[in-house]
Every structure is written in structure tokens, then in C-alpha cells.
Amino acid sequence: MPGLGEILDGKGICICAGSGGVGKTTTSAAIASGMAARGLKVCVLTIDPAKRLADSLGLKELGNEAKQVDPKLFEAKGVEMKGELWAMMLDAKATFDELIARQAPDEEARDRVLNNRIYQQISSALAGSQEYMAMEKLFELHTEGRFDLLVLDTPPTRNALDFLDAPKRLTQFIEGRSLRVFMKPTGLAAKVAGRGASVALSVFKRIVGFDLLADLAEFFNAFSGMVDGFQARAKRVNQLLADRRTCFLVVCGPQGEPIDEAVYFHRKLVEAKLPFAGVIVNKVHYPAEDLRGDGGDLPATLAEKLGDEDLARRVEKNFGDYQALAERDARNIERLAKELSSRAVIRVPHLDEDVHDLAGLAEIDRYLFATSEERVAMAAGRA
């Protein structure tokens, strides 16, 4: 089974997808720092990282621009950094604004959209806009060509597949029939704009605080000229996702449900002809070393070591529960590996503490980049 080093060899983009809370952000950061440590210039595009992780990457006062993580921070943790790690936090709203600025025919059209209250609402609230903007930023960074590898963390969507449809959904929204009605020269927009404020509209305006319909009309008129540009760009984003130098990694937990989801996600990616590369099963309970020694009596051994029979019984129960979890995880992962036949399934243990700094990422790195033999040895030995 290939390790992560082989999977990512020659790749320019790595997308980490998976359902909420499984460790996408952590894994993306660990993959990026691991590849950077091995000599590449890597940028990780994170979305909503835990504050402590963001702090430890030096991301706290970051805008919508990639910034290099200070190599001294790695040195301090004893990590040899042969390449460069860059990181940025996605700002969906700022990315949307940049996109408008790029698509607008002139500054006036740009400002009309950016200052429009409907746009201001939509750009931060439109369902899927965060997903779409993640793709957009990825595309932009890729086009600039400054990095050997881009690692994309994906937003916590309810369905791990949502983000794949995001560009399509946004263009469909803009193209949508209801909007066409607004944008036609004789459409509602023209009527509203032409008629001036009727009594009804001025009452409405007083209630909502601003002239909603006029804003809507203006928004769609300004947007109409950009639809083609949006579509063309969405098409290029889709091409980039399907490129052979792009790879998708699915991150999941070891419980039954996330595993089912990983299997489903794999199938969907294959159907969509997108380059699926493997699954990272995160937070796995590895079997603990047998405390019994040479087949001895566990409660007696524990009681002797702890000097307290009651405590010994509780520790034994805890140990039993943990072993049951580890066995369940192992069974689930076996099922997953079978489903995916030859594809990579990489396991990362549930560490004792949250992963919030470069040392934590380096610990995860050991498992992500281990060769198959190393992985077997680690799975057997880890408590």
C-alpha cells in the first residue's frame, strides 16, 4: 500500500475532504508541513483552523494572503525544514470581492456590486459560497504558480461532497430563471427602476430600512455582465480539479458511519472522474500493549503495580473498553481497505492531546509519511 510520500509525488494540488470534525484542518496542516519539511515550497489553505493551531502557524493576524511560517518555529521544535511552509486562512468574503473586481468590466461596475447591500448579504451568506471561494482561491494560487504543492482544507459541510458542486451551484444561481426575469431589459428590475418609488415601495423601504427592490434590481443588472466570466472560470476550476496533478484525500474517523461515508465519497469521486488518491483514517484507537506480560493474571498484576485493588479493577475495565474500541476500529478499517481494494488507507492514532502546534503536527507526520513496514510496527507497538 503506498504511503503519503508516494501518493503526493509529482502532485501540485492535494484536497483534503471529509465530514465535520474528523480532522481535515489538522491533517491538511500536517501534510503541508510534512511535504515542506521534505523540501517543497508548500502552501496550505486552511478554513477556520482552531485558534491555537492558527496561532502556532503564525496565522493570527493574517488576511486573505499566503504568509510564510517562520522556519525558526520548526527549528525550535527540532523539525528540519528543507523547504518552505506557507499558510493562509480563507476569507470567503474577501475572495468573493476580489473575484468581482476581476470580473467587473470597469471600476464603476465593480463598486456598484461591492457597495450593493444585496451583494453584501449574498457574498457572506450564500449557501456554498465558502466552498466556492475555497476553490476560487485554490485556482488563483495555482495560476500564480508560486508553489510546488497546494494543500486545500475544505469547509465543514454537512455533506463532504457539497463543495464539489459549489461552482456549479453559484453559476446556476446567477443564471437562474428568476434572475433572468430581473435582468431582462423589460424585466422586473427595469420596471422597478423605471417606475420610481410607488407608495407601496416607499412603505416597504421604511420597513426594511432601505430600498430592497431597487438594490436587488441594481445588483442583478450589475451582475448580468459577469455571468459569462463566472461560468468560464468555474469550468477552468473543474478542469483543475480533474487534472492528473491534483489528488483528493478523504479524511474520516474510524467509527462505522464515517467509514461508510468514505466509501461513498470514493465512489462519487470515481464517478465524477476526479482523482481519488486514498483515505486517511484519523483518531484511530491503536491496540494497547498487553499489560499481562507472559499470560499472567491482569487484575493481580495491576493490583501489585498500583497497590490498590479497587483502582486496579477500574483500570482493568478501562483497559478492556479501550481494547474493544481498538478492535472495532481495526474491523472498520479492514472493511474500508477491502472496499477500496488497492487504494491507500493511512491510519493516524488518536493522540493523547489535541493537535495545536508544530510538535503535534510533526507527531501526525510520522504516521502519515511512514512506509508500510513502519506503519505495521507502529500499529503493533502503540498504546
Ligand SMILES: Nc1ncnc2c1ncn2[C@@H]1O[C@H](COP(=O)(O)OP(=O)(O)OP(=O)(O)O)[C@@H](O)[C@H]1O
Ligand atoms: N489524531 C488526532 N489526535 C487527537 N486530536 C486530534 C487528532 N486530529 C485532530 N484532533 C483534534 O480534533 C479537533 C478537530 O480537528 P480539526 O479541526 O482538524 O477537524 P476538522 O475536520 O477540520 O473540523 P471542521 O469540520 O469543524 O472544520 C481539533 O481539536 C484537533 O486538535
Ligand SMILES: [Mg+2]
Ligand atoms: Mg476544519
